[in-house]
Amino acid sequence: MLMASNVTDRTKPKPATASGKPNRISVSSKSAERRRHLARAAYQALAEKGFEGLRMREIARRAGINHATLHYYFAGKEQLIDSVVDHIVQDLSIGRNPRVEDAALEPRQRLKAHFNALVQQMRDSPEMFTVLAEIHARSMRDRPIRSIFVKNDRNWTKFLTGILQAGVQKKEFDANLVPEVAAEAIISLVRGLTVTCAGRAELMQRPLDQLLTWIEGRAS
Amino acid sequence: MLMASNVTDRTKPKPATASGKPNRISVSSKSAERRRHLARAAYQALAEKGFEGLRMREIARRAGINHATLHYYFAGKEQLIDSVVDHIVQDLSIGRNPRVEDAALEPRQRLKAHFNALVQQMRDSPEMFTVLAEIHARSMRDRPIRSIFVKNDRNWTKFLTGILQAGVQKKEFDANLVPEVAAEAIISLVRGLTVTCAGRAELMQRPLDQLLTWIEGRAS
């Protein structure tokens, strides 16, 4: 989850057609792939320069195309940014979908894995949190983006609540825990961590461990 | 603490000198006052438009002066922004200085007061957190600003550690608490809350209560 590399990986391999001529699907997929590539270039520029320094020409340069071509794929800067936001939010949601096979795992392990993935993400692609910080800042003045995060947080809360409930039930977590409230606390703590520990994944460990300890409570 | 109004309040009125002509000190004081006034105008513009939409001309307009005059007080946009950052960080640090009279208070009450002040701040001047989010985002790409926050966080940690230690000692808090680690967790949770609950102070209560519960542990 949370793997920025997913921004690329999301490119689903199109089925190779037998005919030499590209069919409709592969054509549209090629165009979609291109758009993804451009959104990724924008994402990187955003990580390095922020919204303030985000320039269409530089995004195009990063993608290796003429800046006018960018306008062929995106009606304007705003749409390109929307695309970046969509992609990143989609990436965030990966790994937060309660999977059937997870139900068997110990909740404690699942929560730990969730945290570990976060730390790993900070190690692998710290720029993702820079971009997130930018978008979060923007979300405070931009209703539509705000809505996206609210919706995203609801899903995240649901995911965590599921784990917490299971943990309480299995006596792995503190019996007094109110799953939803704890989920809210976890989300904010994690969110704050990405800012506080920007780029230094190792700093995240202790607060996350502390959080786990609190969640386990006297149950541990 | 954390009162945005402080941005203005910090402007301490200097006693008018007897002479009709302003003396050196009052001139420099007037100049400093003007600089504070401008930084405040910039702060408001920043809250409404973000760094991306921050314009020297609009700042000047808000302050009621000609835009060219801005350059008499700040060498450039960057310096003006630095000034805003300085002011806001200074505001943040207010209320985090362990005061002698506090030592007598119960640590639990002191922590609660700290949290309440935060909620109040969100109610009174939510724009401060918008600005903070902007600056936090920038701090992830900007070393000097990052350093300011690191230093600020150290002070904050120290402040919280003091309270936590006292609380453990007085058996108000969980005996197993490692004050510094808990302080780090508190800071990140609070930081995340300001984003998650942007503008809706009421949402902050439950996570903060949860946090208190955790800190008190079986001691409660």
Add this chain to the structure above:
Amino acid sequence: MLMASNVTDRTKPKPATASGKPNRISVSSKSAERRRHLARAAYQALAEKGFEGLRMREIARRAGINHATLHYYFAGKEQLIDSVVDHIVQDLSIGRNPRVEDAALEPRQRLKAHFNALVQQMRDSPEMFTVLAEIHARSMRDRPIRSIFVKNDRNWTKFLTGILQAGVQKKEFDANLVPEVAAEAIISLVRGLTVTCAGRAELMQRPLDQLLTWIEGRAS
């Protein structure tokens, strides 16, 4: 005469050839037809947006083809515009060719019919005069286009002179009339009317009646 619908009507349908494959002639005919179709699309775009707002892409869109295909029929924008000018001037000349059967008619009636056709044209396709105004304006800076109008005016003058001469001879018009001079006056008055009365055909009546009265002079 002067019927904008002629822009389309001029497209004479070529009889389909027996062979299933289109032969040279029908191909070139189809191509010519397509060119006329495109010129008409350009004419309409010109009427709505003027030269300033004339866009190759929009012309293509109106014609229902890809904009790149436009370049298969016209080397460039300039050639397309030339084509529009040619078509419109050709339309203008229709009805100004002295016809044998007209010789029998009373000059007064012929002149009146000429004016009526003009009024009708303004009623039916006012956009033609918008396009004409655009091309007239351009003709004042563009020698080749100017030449086209000068030539066109010569034909128009000849047409009117014929009527006027006949009218003087038949004592229908003022005996003192110098046909060529009056023709020039008529042309300019008509030309000015199309601007002054743009889109409001009813306003053209009175000046045209006045003109007729003047031409008839004491003869009437």
Add this chain to the structure above:
Amino acid sequence: MLMASNVTDRTKPKPATASGKPNRISVSSKSAERRRHLARAAYQALAEKGFEGLRMREIARRAGINHATLHYYFAGKEQLIDSVVDHIVQDLSIGRNPRVEDAALEPRQRLKAHFNALVQQMRDSPEMFTVLAEIHARSMRDRPIRSIFVKNDRNWTKFLTGILQAGVQKKEFDANLVPEVAAEAIISLVRGLTVTCAGRAELMQRPLDQLLTWIEGRAS
């Protein structure tokens, strides 16, 4: 009347103030003068390239200033164009205001003078008619500009009607003349002439003489 040079001449000389420091009026007049200068540069560019080829950068170049400065004086291209239209319409109205001293002159002479001024204008500044043709063309798609011309034509009609009435009364003109109708005819003829005879003032003479003959009628 109709003197393009008036575009410049309209610059009313500001009264020199005694004080070395420029007063409010002269300052504002200087700015207004600058605006007039820029509008004139736009007018010339418009005459040479038409609306289609009108470029802010070139207008600035003609005026000898940076193109950004143009935006200091005019909010945008549209406002600059509006200014050009205003100036030209103002120029047109000069000489069409019935003056008291004219009442004594023979109407025939006054009408002739009006026509002569037109011919002279075509000789002196033919570019004015090029610009007029552009604006007329635009007026056919642009309501606000259209309104300006409608209003202008009303004044022109009034001016001519005054002369014609006086002429009829003094038996200089055809007794059957309906002044207002004739005025309309005159306006359209003149308007058409400026297009037909673009740049060749000598061609205007014969139609205008014809027009005069018609107006005088059997009275002459």
Add this chain to the structure above:
DNA sequence: CATGAATGAGAGTTCATTCAT
């Protein structure tokens, strides 16, 4: 022929900054 993709040139506009007064 037809088209989606691409591009160079250039448009209007904005903005931080400078400068003469």
Add this chain to the structure above:
DNA sequence: GATGAATGAACTCTCATTCAT
């Protein structure tokens, strides 16, 4: 200090045109 004027740099966006397929 203060300000109106000016400017260079750079921005987003558009468009006619070209080209590979």
